[in-house]
Amino acid sequence: MNLLVFGYGYTSRAFVRAERARFADVTATVRSAEKAAQIAADGVRGLEFFHEHVDPALPDAIAQADALLVSVPPDSEGDPVLRVFADAIAAAPRLRWIGYLSTIGVYGDRGGGWVDETDPPNPVSERAARRVQAEEQWLELGRRAGKLVHIFRLSGIYGPGQNALVNLREGVARRLVKPGQVFNRIHVDDIAGVLAASLDRPAGGVYNVTDDEPAPPQDVVAYAAKVLGVEPPPEQDFETAELSPMARSFYGENKRVANTRVREELGYRLKYPTYREALQALAGAGDGR
Incomplete structure (x- = not known):
């Protein structure tokens, strides 16, 4: 099986490193020749793809791919991968699995209530609205080309x-x-595990990739301090705290996200169902020391 990754970042790299042995060939796009040389250490062939610059080898990489993972965010003009390669991807003869990395931000604000994959998107920010549009475009390509598209x-x-x-x-x-604010989280190793489980059981559709316990953000920081044996920073009132517009906007969305399909259809069990197990393991590996 050959894998092509659009956008070789923190998450996609974790997946490739965890699952490299299952692929005969892995090709990934990067933004510069320097980065292409760097990722060779992961056993990955790097090809440039950034704005108008497209490596001439990319069309052949698409034609040879059995699996396609997309980790490139949409821009003001839409999805950059589809803008350039929609027809090539639709026509790719070997392609049987497409994975698109999206965000739970597409659900918008639910007042702290629960959402799962059956709930429709309700984006409240421009960047989330772009994600919804990109998701729809990828799913439409799948329907048109007869290929399984998975939205994570x-x-x-x-x-x-x-x-x-x-x-x-x-x-x-x-x-x-x-007060009342919670967030879901997901360890990058569990993202890699879900993607691998989907490759084993390709079915298409939408999956929420998230932990089992939406929690107040201040509780996570306090627990991390406990793990390290240090004093946590003092609590700050959100209303009076100095925050960037971007940071403040995240707190405008409050929801609890369920991972129903990941558990029931993929049969995946999280390595780190809550932040507690994850922070203990990360500290044991040296983070924060």
Whole structure:
């Protein structure tokens, strides 16, 4: 099986590293020749794809791909991968699995209520609306071309080098308190596990890739401090805290997201069902020390 990845970032790299042995060939797009050379260490052939620059080898990579993972966000003009390669992807003779990495942000604000894959999107930000449009475009391509498209709606991603333990060590962790506010999270290793499970049981459709316990963000920081044996930062009132418009906008959406299809249809069991198991493991591996 050959894998083609559009956008070789934190999440897609974790998947490739975990599952490299199942693929005969892995090709991934990057933004520069320097990055293409760097990812060779992962056993990955790097091809440039950024704005108007397209590596001439990409059309052949699409034609040879059995699986396609898309980790490139939409821009103001839509999905950049579909804008350039929609026809080539639809015509790819070997392609049997397409995975598109999206976000639970497409559900918008639900006042702290639960949502699952049966709930329709209700985006409240422009970036989430772009995601909804991109999801629809990918699903439409699948219907038109007769290919299985899987939409993976990811919650807040964390993992090695990118977590509350590291934030505490670097002095940037904050305990913002907004009564009733919760967020879902997902460890990058569990994203990789869900993608692998989908490859084993391709069915198409939407999957929420998220943990089992939506939790107040200040509780996660406090637990990370406990794991490290340090004092947590003081609590701050969200209403009076100095935040960027982007950071404040995240707190405008409050929901609890269920991972029903991942559990029931893929049969996947999370390695890290809550932030507690994950932070303990990450600290054991040296994060935050």
